[in-house]
Amino acid sequence: MDTERTLNSYNLLGDTVEAVLTVFGLPPLLSRRAADAARVAGHYLYGHSDRTGYRLWLTIDEHAVTVAVTDYTGPDWHGAPAWLPVSHKDQLRLPDRLPTADPLGRDTSAGNVLVVHRTPDGNMRLGCRIAHTAPT
Template structure:
Protein backbone atom coordinates (compact mmCIF):
# COMPACT_ATOMS: atom_id res chain seq x y z
CA UNK A 1 0.00 0.00 0.00
CA UNK A 2 1.33 3.47 -0.85
CA UNK A 3 2.23 6.26 1.53
CA UNK A 4 1.48 9.95 1.17
CA UNK A 5 4.59 12.08 0.78
CA UNK A 6 4.70 15.85 0.83
CA UNK A 7 7.32 17.67 -1.26
CA UNK A 8 8.36 21.05 0.11
CA UNK A 9 10.35 21.88 -3.02
CA UNK A 10 11.24 20.41 -6.36
CA UNK A 11 13.49 17.34 -6.16
CA UNK A 12 17.12 17.79 -7.20
CA UNK A 13 19.03 15.03 -8.91
CA UNK A 14 22.83 15.15 -8.90
CA UNK A 15 23.31 12.06 -11.06
CA UNK A 16 25.35 12.56 -14.24
CA UNK A 17 26.66 9.04 -14.84
CA UNK A 18 24.03 7.70 -17.25
CA UNK A 19 25.21 5.88 -20.35
CA UNK A 20 22.86 6.70 -23.26
CA UNK A 21 23.55 3.40 -24.98
CA UNK A 22 22.98 1.21 -21.91
CA UNK A 23 19.62 -0.18 -20.95
CA UNK A 24 18.40 1.36 -17.73
CA UNK A 25 19.02 -0.48 -14.49
CA UNK A 26 15.29 -0.28 -13.63
CA UNK A 27 14.23 -2.33 -16.66
CA UNK A 28 12.28 -5.27 -15.30
CA UNK A 29 11.58 -3.51 -11.99
CA UNK A 30 8.07 -2.21 -11.35
CA UNK A 31 7.85 1.36 -10.07
CA UNK A 32 4.60 3.28 -9.54
CA UNK A 33 4.58 6.96 -8.63
CA UNK A 34 1.66 9.33 -8.22
CA UNK A 35 2.28 13.03 -7.59
CA UNK A 36 -0.55 15.53 -7.25
CA UNK A 37 -0.05 19.25 -7.96
CA UNK A 38 -2.49 22.12 -7.48
CA UNK A 39 -3.66 23.97 -10.54
CA UNK A 40 -1.69 27.20 -10.17
CA UNK A 41 0.41 29.45 -12.40
CA UNK A 42 3.37 27.55 -13.88
CA UNK A 43 2.33 24.26 -12.30
CA UNK A 44 2.78 22.68 -15.73
CA UNK A 45 6.46 23.73 -15.68
CA UNK A 46 6.83 22.21 -12.21
CA UNK A 47 5.18 19.00 -13.47
CA UNK A 48 7.76 18.75 -16.26
CA UNK A 49 10.63 19.38 -13.82
CA UNK A 50 9.34 16.81 -11.34
CA UNK A 51 8.89 14.26 -14.15
CA UNK A 52 12.47 14.94 -15.32
CA UNK A 53 13.84 14.55 -11.78
CA UNK A 54 11.93 11.33 -11.10
CA UNK A 55 12.77 9.78 -14.46
CA UNK A 56 16.42 10.72 -14.05
CA UNK A 57 16.50 9.25 -10.54
CA UNK A 58 15.18 5.88 -11.72
CA UNK A 59 17.85 5.68 -14.41
CA UNK A 60 15.92 6.54 -17.55
CA UNK A 61 18.29 6.72 -20.54
CA UNK A 62 18.96 10.29 -21.69
CA UNK A 63 17.46 9.62 -25.13
CA UNK A 64 14.09 8.89 -23.43
CA UNK A 65 14.36 11.34 -20.55
CA UNK A 66 13.82 14.66 -22.35
CA UNK A 67 10.88 13.45 -24.44
CA UNK A 68 9.04 11.93 -21.47
CA UNK A 69 9.58 14.97 -19.25
CA UNK A 70 8.45 17.31 -22.04
CA UNK A 71 5.41 15.11 -22.61
CA UNK A 72 4.51 15.45 -18.92
CA UNK A 73 4.85 19.25 -19.15
CA UNK A 74 2.70 19.46 -22.29
CA UNK A 75 0.08 17.13 -20.80
CA UNK A 76 -0.03 19.27 -17.64
CA UNK A 77 -0.46 22.40 -19.75
CA UNK A 78 -3.33 20.72 -21.61
CA UNK A 79 -4.86 19.77 -18.27
CA UNK A 80 -4.67 23.36 -16.96
CA UNK A 81 -6.32 24.67 -20.14
CA UNK A 82 -9.02 21.99 -20.54
CA UNK A 83 -9.99 20.92 -17.04
CA UNK A 84 -11.62 22.79 -14.19
CA UNK A 85 -10.25 20.38 -11.57
CA UNK A 86 -8.38 22.10 -8.71
CA UNK A 87 -5.45 19.70 -9.04
CA UNK A 88 -4.02 17.08 -11.35
CA UNK A 89 -1.68 14.12 -11.04
CA UNK A 90 1.50 12.87 -12.64
CA UNK A 91 1.53 9.08 -12.86
CA UNK A 92 4.79 7.29 -13.67
CA UNK A 93 5.00 3.53 -13.86
CA UNK A 94 7.64 1.15 -15.11
CA UNK A 95 7.71 -2.54 -15.87
CA UNK A 96 9.92 -4.90 -17.83
CA UNK A 97 8.74 -3.37 -21.13
CA UNK A 98 9.17 0.34 -20.48
CA UNK A 99 7.86 3.51 -18.87
CA UNK A 100 4.35 4.93 -18.90
CA UNK A 101 3.87 8.61 -18.09
CA UNK A 102 0.35 10.00 -17.64
CA UNK A 103 -1.21 13.22 -16.41
CA UNK A 104 -4.83 13.19 -15.25
CA UNK A 105 -7.37 15.31 -13.43
CA UNK A 106 -8.96 12.16 -11.98
CA UNK A 107 -8.43 11.65 -8.25
CA UNK A 108 -9.75 8.33 -7.03
CA UNK A 109 -12.23 8.71 -4.18
CA UNK A 110 -10.54 5.87 -2.29
CA UNK A 111 -9.77 2.27 -3.06
CA UNK A 112 -11.93 1.95 -6.14
CA UNK A 113 -11.49 0.43 -9.55
CA UNK A 114 -9.96 2.51 -12.33
CA UNK A 115 -12.50 4.57 -14.27
CA UNK A 116 -13.63 3.59 -17.76
CA UNK A 117 -11.06 5.48 -19.86
CA UNK A 118 -12.25 5.90 -23.44
CA UNK A 119 -9.91 6.97 -26.25
CA UNK A 120 -10.66 10.31 -27.88
CA UNK A 121 -10.24 10.62 -31.62
CA UNK A 122 -8.28 13.35 -33.41
CA UNK A 123 -11.55 15.22 -34.06
CA UNK A 124 -12.17 15.29 -30.25
CA UNK A 125 -15.03 12.80 -30.38
CA UNK A 126 -15.47 9.80 -28.12
CA UNK A 127 -14.06 6.66 -29.67
CA UNK A 128 -15.28 3.78 -27.49
CA UNK A 129 -14.10 1.18 -30.04
CA UNK A 130 -10.58 2.60 -30.07
CA UNK A 131 -10.50 2.50 -33.87
CA UNK A 132 -9.64 6.15 -34.45
CA UNK A 133 -7.47 6.77 -31.39
CA UNK A 134 -4.00 8.27 -31.58
CA UNK A 135 -1.24 5.80 -32.44
CA UNK A 136 0.37 4.05 -29.49
CA UNK A 137 3.77 5.69 -30.06
CA UNK A 138 2.49 9.16 -29.19
CA UNK A 139 0.51 10.91 -26.51
CA UNK A 140 -2.96 9.41 -26.12
CA UNK A 141 -5.97 11.38 -24.90
CA UNK A 142 -8.65 9.54 -22.91
CA UNK A 143 -11.82 10.68 -21.16
CA UNK A 144 -14.19 9.06 -18.72
CA UNK A 145 -17.96 9.19 -19.27
CA UNK A 146 -18.20 11.78 -16.48
CA UNK A 147 -15.61 14.08 -18.10
CA UNK A 148 -12.24 13.35 -16.48
CA UNK A 149 -9.17 13.66 -18.75
CA UNK A 150 -6.00 11.58 -19.00
CA UNK A 151 -3.06 12.11 -21.35
CA UNK A 152 -0.62 9.23 -21.48
CA UNK A 153 2.41 7.99 -23.38
CA UNK A 154 4.53 4.87 -23.28
CA UNK A 155 8.20 4.43 -24.11
CA UNK A 156 9.90 1.06 -24.50
CA UNK A 157 13.28 0.20 -22.92
CA UNK A 158 14.43 -1.76 -25.95
CA UNK A 159 13.46 0.90 -28.45
CA UNK A 160 16.50 2.13 -30.36
CA UNK A 161 17.48 5.73 -29.64
CA UNK A 162 16.68 8.18 -32.42
CA UNK A 163 19.52 8.49 -34.90
CA UNK A 164 21.45 11.74 -34.92
Protein backbone atom coordinates in the same frame (compact mmCIF):
# COMPACT_ATOMS: atom_id res chain seq x y z
CA MET B 1 2.09 13.15 -7.36
CA ASP B 2 -0.69 15.71 -7.01
CA THR B 3 -0.38 19.38 -7.94
CA GLU B 4 -2.73 22.33 -7.87
CA ARG B 5 -4.01 23.85 -11.09
CA THR B 6 -1.79 26.91 -11.34
CA LEU B 7 -0.01 28.64 -14.18
CA ASN B 8 3.17 26.69 -14.98
CA SER B 9 2.24 23.74 -12.74
CA TYR B 10 2.85 21.59 -15.82
CA ASN B 11 6.56 22.49 -15.60
CA LEU B 12 6.64 20.98 -12.11
CA LEU B 13 5.19 17.77 -13.53
CA GLY B 14 7.89 17.59 -16.21
CA ASP B 15 10.70 18.40 -13.80
CA THR B 16 9.49 15.68 -11.44
CA VAL B 17 9.38 13.04 -14.19
CA GLU B 18 12.87 13.93 -15.41
CA ALA B 19 14.31 13.85 -11.87
CA VAL B 20 12.74 10.47 -11.02
CA LEU B 21 13.84 8.82 -14.25
CA THR B 22 17.36 10.20 -13.87
CA VAL B 23 17.56 8.78 -10.34
CA PHE B 24 16.52 5.38 -11.71
CA GLY B 25 19.38 5.55 -14.22
CA LEU B 26 17.36 5.78 -17.40
CA PRO B 27 19.00 7.42 -20.43
CA PRO B 28 18.80 11.24 -20.52
CA LEU B 29 17.00 11.24 -23.88
CA LEU B 30 14.26 8.97 -22.52
CA SER B 31 13.99 11.07 -19.36
CA ARG B 32 13.59 14.26 -21.39
CA ARG B 33 10.98 12.71 -23.71
CA ALA B 34 8.90 11.50 -20.77
CA ALA B 35 9.29 14.88 -19.03
CA ASP B 36 8.17 16.68 -22.17
CA ALA B 37 5.14 14.38 -22.39
CA ALA B 38 4.21 15.26 -18.79
CA ARG B 39 4.60 18.99 -19.49
CA VAL B 40 2.47 18.86 -22.63
CA ALA B 41 -0.20 16.76 -20.89
CA GLY B 42 -0.29 19.14 -17.93
CA HIS B 43 -0.48 22.17 -20.22
CA TYR B 44 -3.36 20.57 -22.14
CA LEU B 45 -5.27 19.92 -18.93
CA TYR B 46 -4.58 23.44 -17.71
CA GLY B 47 -6.29 24.75 -20.83
CA HIS B 48 -9.08 22.18 -21.12
CA SER B 49 -10.10 21.28 -17.58
CA ASP B 50 -11.56 23.45 -14.85
CA ARG B 51 -10.65 21.04 -12.06
CA THR B 52 -8.57 22.43 -9.20
CA GLY B 53 -5.73 19.95 -9.48
CA TYR B 54 -3.96 17.28 -11.49
CA ARG B 55 -2.29 13.99 -10.81
CA LEU B 56 0.87 12.56 -12.32
CA TRP B 57 1.25 8.82 -12.79
CA LEU B 58 4.66 7.42 -13.68
CA THR B 59 5.58 3.75 -13.99
CA ILE B 60 8.73 2.05 -15.13
CA ASP B 61 8.77 -1.58 -16.14
CA GLU B 62 11.18 -3.79 -18.08
CA HIS B 63 9.74 -2.63 -21.41
CA ALA B 64 8.60 0.96 -21.11
CA VAL B 65 8.06 4.12 -19.14
CA THR B 66 4.43 5.15 -18.82
CA VAL B 67 3.63 8.76 -17.99
CA ALA B 68 0.12 10.12 -17.59
CA VAL B 69 -1.46 13.28 -16.24
CA THR B 70 -5.13 13.37 -15.25
CA ASP B 71 -7.66 15.64 -13.65
CA TYR B 72 -9.26 12.61 -11.93
CA THR B 73 -8.34 12.54 -8.25
CA GLY B 74 -10.52 9.71 -6.95
CA PRO B 75 -9.19 6.52 -5.36
CA ASP B 76 -7.35 4.01 -7.55
CA TRP B 77 -7.37 6.61 -10.30
CA HIS B 78 -5.17 4.78 -12.79
CA GLY B 79 -7.29 1.66 -12.95
CA ALA B 80 -10.81 2.36 -11.70
CA PRO B 81 -12.29 4.74 -14.28
CA ALA B 82 -13.19 3.47 -17.72
CA TRP B 83 -10.61 5.37 -19.77
CA LEU B 84 -12.04 5.66 -23.26
CA PRO B 85 -10.36 6.98 -26.41
CA VAL B 86 -11.14 10.42 -27.80
CA SER B 87 -11.26 11.21 -31.51
CA HIS B 88 -9.24 13.93 -33.23
CA LYS B 89 -12.39 16.06 -33.07
CA ASP B 90 -12.45 15.69 -29.25
CA GLN B 91 -15.42 13.33 -29.33
CA LEU B 92 -15.62 10.45 -26.87
CA ARG B 93 -15.62 7.13 -28.72
CA LEU B 94 -17.85 4.73 -26.83
CA PRO B 95 -16.98 1.08 -27.45
CA ASP B 96 -19.48 -1.77 -27.44
CA ARG B 97 -18.26 -2.64 -23.96
CA LEU B 98 -16.10 -0.93 -21.39
CA PRO B 99 -12.40 -1.89 -21.43
CA THR B 100 -11.25 -4.34 -18.79
CA ALA B 101 -7.65 -3.11 -18.78
CA ASP B 102 -6.05 0.32 -18.86
CA PRO B 103 -5.26 1.13 -22.53
CA LEU B 104 -1.97 2.78 -21.56
CA GLY B 105 -0.68 -0.47 -20.13
CA ARG B 106 -1.10 -2.57 -23.23
CA ASP B 107 0.94 -1.18 -26.09
CA THR B 108 4.21 0.57 -26.78
CA SER B 109 3.87 0.53 -30.57
CA ALA B 110 2.66 4.15 -30.72
CA GLY B 111 5.79 5.25 -28.79
CA ASN B 112 6.09 8.87 -27.68
CA VAL B 113 2.55 9.72 -28.77
CA LEU B 114 0.31 11.29 -26.15
CA VAL B 115 -3.13 9.73 -26.20
CA VAL B 116 -6.19 11.50 -24.80
CA HIS B 117 -8.65 9.44 -22.80
CA ARG B 118 -11.84 10.50 -21.05
CA THR B 119 -14.20 8.83 -18.68
CA PRO B 120 -17.92 8.75 -19.41
CA ASP B 121 -18.42 11.32 -16.64
CA GLY B 122 -15.91 13.81 -18.09
CA ASN B 123 -12.52 13.21 -16.48
CA MET B 124 -9.51 13.58 -18.78
CA ARG B 125 -6.15 11.88 -18.98
CA LEU B 126 -3.25 12.28 -21.39
CA GLY B 127 -0.52 9.70 -21.40
CA CYS B 128 1.93 7.61 -23.35
CA ARG B 129 4.21 4.59 -23.07
CA ILE B 130 7.75 5.04 -24.28
CA ALA B 131 9.72 1.84 -24.93
CA HIS B 132 13.20 1.58 -23.43
CA THR B 133 16.01 -0.76 -22.65
CA ALA B 134 16.08 -1.52 -18.94
CA PRO B 135 19.08 -0.09 -17.05
CA THR B 136 21.85 -2.52 -16.19
